[in-house]
Amino acid sequence: MTNTQVSLIQLDNYGPWTTTPEPRREVDLQTLQSRLFADIAQLVGARDGYAFFGRFDNIVAVTNGLDRGEHERIQGSLGNRYPVTASVSIASGDTPAGALGIASRRLQDAGSAQDSGRREILSGDPLPDADRGPDDVQIAHFDVDDATGKYTDQLNEFDTFIQIEQGYAALMKHMREAHDSLSFFVGGDNVIAVCSAMDEAAYRDAIDHVRERVGVELKVGVGRARTAQSAGMTAKHELERCREDGTAVELGW
Numbered sequence: 001m002t003n004t005q006v007s008l009i010q011l012d013n014y015g016p017w018t019t020t021p022e023p024r025r026e027v028d029l030q031t032l033q034s035r036l037f038a039d040i041a042q043l044v045g046a047r048d049g050y051a052f053f054g055r056f057d058n059i060v061a062v063t064n065g066l067d068r069g070e071h072e073r074i075q076g077s078l079g080n081r082y083p084v085t086a087s088v089s090i091a092s093g094d095t096p097a098g099a100l101g102i103a104s105r106r107l108q109d110a111g112s113a114q115d116s117g118r119r120e121i122l123s124g125d126p127l128p129d130a131d132r133g134p135d136d137v138q139i140a141h142f143d144v145d146d147a148t149g150k151y152t153d154q155l156n157e158f159d160t161f162i163q164i165e166q167g168y169a170a171l172m173k174h175m176r177e178a179h180d181s182l183s184f185f186v187g188g189d190n191v192i193a194v195c196s197a198m199d200e201a202a203y204r205d206a207i208d209h210v211r212e213r214v215g216v217e218l219k220v221g222v223g224r225a226r227t228a229q230s231a232g233m234t235a236k237h238e239l240e241r242c243r244e245d246g247t248a249v250e251l252g253w
């Protein structure tokens, strides 16, 4: 069984801020969003968590091992350095989607994302140390098979992008619906999924599903560990094993 701790980081009242007193230059918003994500990735990553850029105004992080004080410091650091603040909601559960559902509901109950009175909420509780186990986090690192040969070196960049995004869309939907797992595009041809306790057959099924739906061929390495960083690193090594052995699924246990 997995026990994933998820933190939802949601910018406070960001929509109105982007248009007040008049619409802000898009290039400035893009810069702010990418810097803010870079900082969150570093702050969470320094404590062995993973952060995913998602929609940029809502960032989902896997934070097993981060306590409440560490969340407070991340929130404070953002508030000190950016013209916007963030609310953070922490929850855990045996599936990542279940945990994110609880975290989301807590923030929604505290007020709308566009409520000027809701600011820097920190809600929910991290997993107590006593409840943490060695296999709490399961991370799957998916990669498109030979994306360079099939797409990057063949098609124009936008048509390549469509292929990769279609593979991502089919995968993320299947993982969410069949396994309560959360998949995030992380660049290039890579998708990292935070998973429930899926077995090898379930990964093969996910890969078959994407091939049948959109004709994109995937391979996946999977790791389990106490933290996202450690599970994610195992997943990367297992993906290398797929490359070496020509296999589609490799599990690190």
Ligand SMILES: Nc1nc2c(ncn2[C@@H]2O[C@H](COP(=O)(O)OP(=O)(O)OP(=O)(O)O)[C@@H](O)[C@H]2O)c(=O)[nH]1
Pocket: 143, 144, 145, 146, 147, 148, 149, 186, 187, 188, 189, 190, 236, 243
């Ligand atoms: N975020 C992230 N991106 C990666 C990683 N590895 C590769 N990429 C990206 O994915 C692109 C394609 O690289 P590969 O997946 O190695 O290339 P490929 O042609 O699909 O070859 P095979 O994966 O060996 O089938 C690279 O240009 C990078 O942008 C990774 O571990 N993390």
